[in-house]
Amino acid sequence: MENKHLPNYLEYQGKYKGLMGWLTTTDHKRIGLLYFYSMFSFFLVGATLGILMRLELIAPGKQLMEAQTYNALFTLHGLTMIFLFVIPGVAAVFGNFFLPIMLGAKDVAFPKLNLLSWYLYILGALIVLSSQFMGDGPPDTGWTFYAPYSLKTQTNVVAAVFGAFVLGFSSILTGLNFITTMHRLRAPGMGWKRMPIFAWTLYATGWIQILATPIVGITLLMIAAERLLGIGFFDPAIGGDPILYQHLFWTYSHPAVYIMILPAMGVISEIIPTFSRKPIFGYTALIISSMAIAFVGYFVWGHHMFTSGMSDSSRWIFSFLSFIVAIPSAVKVFNWTATLYKGSIRLQTPFWWAMGFIFVFMIGGFSGLVIGSLATDIHVHDTYFVVAHFHYIVFGGTGFAFFAAMHYWWPKIYGRMYNTKIANVGLAIFFSGFNILYFPMFILGLRGMPRRYYDYLPQFTDGNVISTIGSWIMITGLLILIVNLAKAKKMTGKAVDDPWDGSTLEWKIQSPPTLENFEEIPVITGGPYEYKDR
Amino acid sequence: MYSGASNLVTTTDNAFFLIIGISVIFLVGISATIIWFLIRYNKKKHPVAEQIHGSNTLEVVWTVIPLILVMIMFFYGWAGYAPARKAPKDAMRIIASARMWSWSFEYENGVKTDTLYVPMNQPVLLDLLSVDVVHSLYIPAFRVKEDMVPGRTNRMWFIPQKVGNYELFCAEYCGLSHSYMFTEVKVLEPGEFDKWLTSQADTTRIIAAESNPGAAGRRLIEVNGCFACHSSDGSKLVGPSFKGLYEHEQKVMTNGELRSVIANDDYITKSIYEPDAEIVEGYRKGQMISYKNQLTDQDVQQIIEYLKTIK
Numbered sequence: 066m067e068n069k070h071l072p073n074y075l076e077y078q079g080k081y082k083g084l085m086g087w088l089t090t091t092d093h094k095r096i097g098l099l100y101f102y103s104m105f106s107f108f109l110v111g112a113t114l115g116i117l118m119r120l121e122l123i124a125p126g127k128q129l130m131e132a133q134t135y136n137a138l139f140t141l142h143g144l145t146m147i148f149l150f151v152i153p154g155v156a157a158v159f160g161n162f163f164l165p166i167m168l169g170a171k172d173v174a175f176p177k178l179n180l181l182s183w184y185l186y187i188l189g190a191l192i193v194l195s196s197q198f199m200g201d202g203p204p205d206t207g208w209t210f211y212a213p214y215s216l217k218t219q220t221n222v223v224a225a226v227f228g229a230f231v232l233g234f235s236s237i238l239t240g241l242n243f244i245t246t247m248h249r250l251r252a253p254g255m256g257w258k259r260m261p262i263f264a265w266t267l268y269a270t271g272w273i274q275i276l277a278t279p280i281v282g283i284t285l286l287m288i289a290a291e292r293l294l295g296i297g298f299f300d301p302a303i304g305g306d307p308i309l310y311q312h313l314f315w316t317y318s319h320p321a322v323y324i325m326i327l328p329a330m331g332v333i334s335e336i337i338p339t340f341s342r343k344p345i346f347g348y349t350a351l352i353i354s355s356m357a358i359a360f361v362g363y364f365v366w367g368h369h370m371f372t373s374g375m376s377d378s379s380r381w382i383f384s385f386l387s388f389i390v391a392i393p394s395a396v397k398v399f400n401w402t403a404t405l406y407k408g409s410i411r412l413q414t415p416f417w418w419a420m421g422f423i424f425v426f427m428i429g430g431f432s433g434l435v436i437g438s439l440a441t442d443i444h445v446h447d448t449y450f451v452v453a454h455f456h457y458i459v460f461g462g463t464g465f466a467f468f469a470a471m472h473y474w475w476p477k478i479y480g481r482m483y484n485t486k487i488a489n490v491g492l493a494i495f496f497s498g499f500n501i502l503y504f505p506m507f508i509l510g511l512r513g514m515p516r517r518y519y520d521y522l523p524q525f526t527d528g529n530v531i532s533t534i535g536s537w538i539m540i541t542g543l544l545i546l547i548v549n550l551a552k553a554k555k556m557t558g559k560a561v562d563d564p565w566d567g568s569t570l571e572w573k574i575q576s577p578p579t580l581e582n583f584e585e586i587p588v589i590t591g592g593p594y595e596y597k598d599r
Numbered sequence: 600m601y602s603g604a605s606n607l608v609t610t611t612d613n614a615f616f617l618i619i620g621i622s623v624i625f626l627v628g629i630s631a632t633i634i635w636f637l638i639r640y641n642k643k644k645h646p647v648a649e650q651i652h653g654s655n656t657l658e659v660v661w662t663v664i665p666l667i668l669v670m671i672m673f674f675y676g677w678a679g680y681a682p683a684r685k686a687p688k689d690a691m692r693i694i695a696s697a698r699m700w701s702w703s704f705e706y707e708n709g710v711k712t713d714t715l716y717v718p719m720n721q722p723v724l725l726d727l728l729s730v731d732v733v734h735s736l737y738i739p740a741f742r743v744k745e746d747m748v749p750g751r752t753n754r755m756w757f758i759p760q761k762v763g764n765y766e767l768f769c770a771e772y773c774g775l776s777h778s779y780m781f782t783e784v785k786v787l788e789p790g791e792f793d794k795w796l797t798s799q800a801d802t803t804r805i806i807a808a809e810s811n812p813g814a815a816g817r818r819l820i821e822v823n824g825c826f827a828c829h830s831s832d833g834s835k836l837v838g839p840s841f842k843g844l845y846e847h848e849q850k851v852m853t854n855g856e857l858r859s860v861i862a863n864d865d866y867i868t869k870s871i872y873e874p875d876a877e878i879v880e881g882y883r884k885g886q887m888i889s890y891k892n893q894l895t896d897q898d899v900q901q902i903i904e905y906l907k908t909i910k
Contacts (some may be wrong), residue, residue, distance in 0.1 A: 084708060128875065132775055132776065132778070136774070136775065136777075139749065159842040170690060177682050188630065194741065205775075206772075207772050211733060211771075211772070213731070213732050213733070213749060214733065214772070214773060215773055216733040217731065217732060217885055218774065218885060219883060219884050219885040243884070246759070293760075300749075300751070301748075301749045301750025301751070302750075305750075306750065307733055307748050307749065308748060308751075309609075341640075341648060342648035343648045343649070343650060343651065344650060344651070344652050345718070346651065346654075347653040347654075347657075347658055348652065348653065349653070350653065352660045355678050359797060360850070368670075372735060372744050372745050372746050373746050373769075374727075374745065374746055374748050374751060374753035377684050381678075384677060385673055385677075388669040388670065388672060388673045389669075391665070391669055392662060392665055392666055392669065394664055395661070395665045396658070396661060396665075398629065399629075399657075399661040400653075400658075401634055402633055403653075403654075403657065405636035405637065405640060406636055406640070406643070407640060407642045407645070407648065407649040407651060408636070408648045408649075409640065409642050409645050409646055409647060409648040410637055410640050410641050410642060410645075411642050412637065412641070412642075420633065420637075423633065424630060427625075427626050427629060427630075428626065429670075430849065431619075431622035432622075432626070434618050434669065435615065435618050435619065435622075435670055437672075437673075437676070438614055438618060438672055438673065438676025438677075438679075439677050439679070439680035440607075440610060440611040440673065440675070440676045440677075440678075440679030440683075440742075441611060441612040441614050441615050441676060441679075442676070442681040443611070443680060443683070443742065443743065443744050443745075444611055444739065444742045444744065445771040446744055446770070447735060447737070447744070447771060448696075448737075448770065454617075491649065511615075511735060512739070513737070513739025513740075513768070515737060515768045515769070515770040515778075516770075517772040517777060517778075518777065518778035519777070519778045520778045520779065522766070522781075523780065530743055535715060594649065595650075596648065
């Protein structure tokens, strides 16, 4: 810690300088940042599309665009946000940057494979985006590519599904890399039960990525094959079955929700102990719940299909299992709350983000019970209720955790501290806007407004107007916090390495870290959250 | 809620109130606890944290209690839904078909409509069919929804319990005009309904026998939902308007080549049976299905008779 003059990973110069130095890097921290810059750009694209959709929906009838444009817009919004932001999201950015450091390692197990994963991500992203400009117009299927519509539409579906297929490889390889890193590269003394919770959630995520992603890969290839070669997998006109497509698609895409949310829960489990000055409550329970989510999460996909026409017995079995998967998430919320008990709580920006996460995640989770239950799901299925639910989980959960992680680790990544007052104001505006944007959608859904509607009946106007106004407030908050982070100032003094007084390994090295993180591999003698000697 | 428009409303809404009730209690309870902790254990008031690692008793408590609660929710959800899957044997059957982007309903006596008419207090069983992509028949007031999947017959049933008009939406995204795939359910008194059904059957017969040219064709166009995409007043919808079409020149794309054709009997028949073969300039391919199996040559002839009346 005394050697302040060691070059950090941002200054370090290998074989190439400048941009080439970044594009050929195998340093997990730089790869983490490559993901961060590309992913955040895609996030801003997706957010802009979302704002445009809300503008179109501010009143019934045509406002800005034709129906075809709107349909292409919500398809691209979904594709960008799901495949390019939330699925890789927290794991690829913060997992890459911090997993090796938290384990006391110099890098991930396969640094070159790690760089390849990023290139696959970029390649997949470019292919997905190319579908907008080539062929017979942007895809208009929704991100779910439901057959047989995705087989019949004249738009450029093949490029979009092929792009998503390539992105899948990036995800699988990252999962493999992280799992191997955890098995092989933990520092001496770091037993499995001394790993930080964030690492554990990446471990659970890694297994889902490896086991579930190939299923969507083959499904998307089947769509491409059916479109190009006329093989009848899914179109009943040539002997296929549309329900088969839905089964295959959700067998991956439901576990994918847990790929998004588990690392997010990991981030929250890091922040809460740091700012409560206490070990996380129920360390083992949190690990078991992560593994339980990963495991049970495989068996609940059918709840996306309660109205599809699958058998009555599968409807109630999937409903039953969906309620079971709610339990581990509830256990996490209880443990986070209990961690605060008798703590010494510092109300700083990352902590406020974690609290915001818990609140919106609870609303997302409770609304999940409504759509896990058969009678109620039938009414709100494919309505705005579902849109509200998954935005609360995916954006409220993963998105909030992503911003929490940015505010928590920014000083470590860049050695710069942002203005915490402005950050809190930004968060407050963002949080209000988020709820004004998404909460009215629950009501719209209960009143029966179906989703993916370009136009709607006049009785749904009020909720849509409120929601659109919410989108403006939220985007204001978002811009404030982005500008504030970008203007973060170089830190000086004692607090540079450990501004939050954290206990996990990343706070024991210099900010920004050196190329190999640790000059000497540390020897671990206790659990990850020990504050006794302070 | 609790409008009681169908037999499924009360059980569904009870499940809603149960789940939302328990959820709100927990949401408020947990949020309040967190806020209390933030105040009580703030750094200023509580400078030294107690190093508590966990409690197995608590873990068991907050695993088992939510488990019991969600099992109750599951039960209510299932119990509220189970009746929706068991249609009584004497239910009146109606065949509901969906296509991009219109509905048609066929009653036991062969009458076809684009609006769903049902009698009050009588079980109605819908056979759900789709001729192209996946649609979903959704009547919010009745709390019913089931997908219409090409290649199979799904079913839904309900007992309408209040006279009135209710919205019927398509809930599964089905392309360009998905949000306009909208019609109504009209619930009539049983006597009224019988009268309506017989009069419809008579009308169909009368129109078929009538000499008024085009009346039968217009009716075919109505019940097959053609007006969802083709106007009769010259306005441009998903497809070209019917007005002024017959025996007028059309610019069409045939195999990527633009050419002029006269919209005669052959052209119209081909457009109905092979819609993608020749696309009128300015319109998109792949929007219309072939009506080969739905309209006979005689039906097409009737439609042409109608088109002649709006030259």
